Amino acid sequence: MADEKKFTRDEIALRNNKKDAVFIIENLVYDVTKFLDDHPGGHEVLMNVVGKDASEDFDDVGHSLDAKELMKKYLIGELVDEDKVVVKKRQMQWDDSATDAGSGGFLSSWKFPVVLGLLMTVLYTYLFG
Numbered sequence: 001m002a003d004e005k006k007f008t009r010d011e012i013a014l015r016n017n018k019k020d021a022v023f024i025i026e027n028l029v030y031d032v033t034k035f036l037d038d039h040p041g042g043h044e045v046l047m048n049v050v051g052k053d054a055s056e057d058f059d060d061v062g063h064s065l066d067a068k069e070l071m072k073k074y075l076i077g078e079l080v081d082e083d084k085v086v087v088k089k090r091q092m093q094w095d096d097s098a099t100d101a102g103s104g105g106f107l108s109s110w111k112f113p114v115v116l117g118l119l120m121t122v123l124y125t126y127l128f129g
């Protein structure tokens with residue numbers, strides 16, 4: 001991205017017309033002025049979100065990978081750090097770190113039952129052997 005620029009949300013808010021159509025998707029800024037008439041979903045939907053954060057609307061449609069690839073062509077920069085939001089992961093992630101949280105811990109690892117088993121064996125032999 002040679003021409004990567006930083007924008008504020010206030011700056012983007014002003015670029016909300018057909019001649020200067022810009023919106024934000026996941027902290028990145030897209031200039032779709034030239035894309036309005038080519039958008040397969042029509043220019044009206046895009047005009048509804050110009051000047052705004054279109055992350056949710058874009059996601060709701062469930063755009064194809066091709067669409068996501070095409071977006072790169074219209075990328076002009078990103079938001080300044082102060083105006084960025086934490087991008088929500090809407091996809092299901094079964095291997096999310098939350099599920100294996102504590103996997104490094106002794107109690108939840110395989111070592112615990114093994115050590116417990118050994119301990120019981122030693123105790124049993126000691127008591128009844």
Ligand code: HEM
Nearest residue numbers: 030040041045046049054057058061063064067070071074
């Ligand atoms: C640079 C940004 C965008 C690009 C490159 C893009 C591209 C596309 C493409 C290629 C399609 C055809 C279907 C597919 O391949 O998924 C599509 C459909 C569509 N897009 Fe976008 N889009 C953009 C932004 C948006 C935004 C911000 C909205 C909503 C506000 C939107 C709403 C739609 C809708 C409603 C359809 C029609 C879906 C259907 O017919 O089932 N798009 N878009």
